Amino acid sequence: MSTQPLKFVTLLGSLRKGSYNAMIARTLPKLAPEGVTIEALPSIGSLPLYDADIQQEEGFPADIEAIAEQIRQADGVIIVTPEYNYSVPGGLKNAIDWISRLPGQPLSGKPVLIQTSSMGPIGGARCQYHLRQILVFLDAMVMNRPEFMGGVIQNKVDEQIGEVIEPATLDFLTGQLTAFADYTRRVALK
Numbered sequence: 609m610s611t612q613p614l615k616f617v618t619l620l621g622s623l624r625k626g627s628y629n630a631m632i633a634r635t636l637p638k639l640a641p642e643g644v645t646i647e648a649l650p651s652i653g654s655l656p657l658y659d660a661d662i663q664q665e666e667g668f669p670a671d672i673e674a675i676a677e678q679i680r681q682a683d684g685v686i687i688v689t690p691e692y693n694y695s696v697p698g699g700l701k702n703a704i705d706w707i708s709r710l711p712g713q714p715l716s717g718k719p720v721l722i723q724t725s726s727m728g729p730i731g732g733a734r735c736q737y738h739l740r741q742i743l744v745f746l747d748a749m750v751m752n753r754p755e756f757m758g759g760v761i762q763n764k765v766d767e768q769i770g771e772v773i774e775p776a777t778l779d780f781l782t783g784q785l786t787a788f789a790d791y792t793r794r795v796a797l798k
Contacts, residue, residue, distance in 0.1 A: 613643045614789055616721075617682040619675075621689025621700035623653045628725055628761040632781070633688040635772040639782045644789050646686065649675050658705040672706040676714045679707070684719035684792045685748075691726050691735030696742065708746055716747040719792040721784070725758030733757045751791045754784050 618633045637646040654671055656662060662669075668676075679685055689700050696704075707714060722739055724732025736757060743750050758764065764774035772778055 611643055612793060614645070614683040614792055615681070616640075616644060616646045616684045616686050616788070616792075617678050618646060618648050618686045618688055619679075619700070619703070620648065620651070621687065621697045623651070623699055626767065627690070628727070628758075628765055629688045629690050629723075631765045631767075631770050632723060632725060632758065632761075632772055633686075634770055635778070636686065636688075636781065636785065638771075639778065639785055641782075641786045641789050644785065646785075647678075649678055652699050652703040655699070655703055655706060658702055658709070660709075663709060668706065668710060672703070672710070675703070676707055676710050679714040679718065680712070682718075684721065684788060685715070686721045686723065686788070687739065688723045688725075689732070689735060689739070691724055691732035694734040695738045696735050700739075701742070704742060704746070713746060715743065718748055719788070719795055720748045720750045721788045722750060723756040723758070723781075723784075725756075725761040727760065727762050729759040731757030731759035731761065749795050751788055754780070754787060756781065756784050 620633050622629045640646050722736050724736045726732045740750055764772055764777045766773045
């Protein structure tokens with residue numbers, strides 16, 4: 609497999625200050641395989657609700673333009689998100705709705721990795737499956753496996769430092785990032 613350097617960006621689906629998913633996203637750069645950098649996208653918390661009238665009258669929000677440009681410049685996107693009400697959090701869905709309206713669709717053909725986690729035992733599985741359906745429409749290249757659905761995530765992080773500390777979870781995430789780098793090189797850099 610090629611060793612071409614890669615840049616990934618993380619799109620966080622949670623707005624909560626003490627978010628377990630934010631802790632996962634903050635941990636990822638330390639777990640990246642050699643030649644891979646991982647940077648966080650800006651928060652989606654400031655985006656207005658998608659409204660076609662706003663888009664027509666005012667154009668796209670500057671924050672969405674900035675996020676889209678960072679996605680375009682990245683080799684892959686890692687979406688790290690909780691599950692809300694058996695599905696995708698509203699803020700993340702809203703960000704994707706804005707992104708989906710942009711010309712030169714930034715997610716089309718882009719390798720995407722989904723990571724979900726929750727305090728419950730199934731780790732956001734329903735959200736992950738709904739998010740995969742949404743990304744099909746955008747023609748994103750979602751990696752199928754290995755999947756990360758971090759159940760009972762509160763027992764796998766250190767809230768004081770705000771990162772994942774449980775060894776088995778760290779090992780799994782490291783392996784998944786290596787697989788995503790291989791996948792990205794295989795599908796996107798042909």
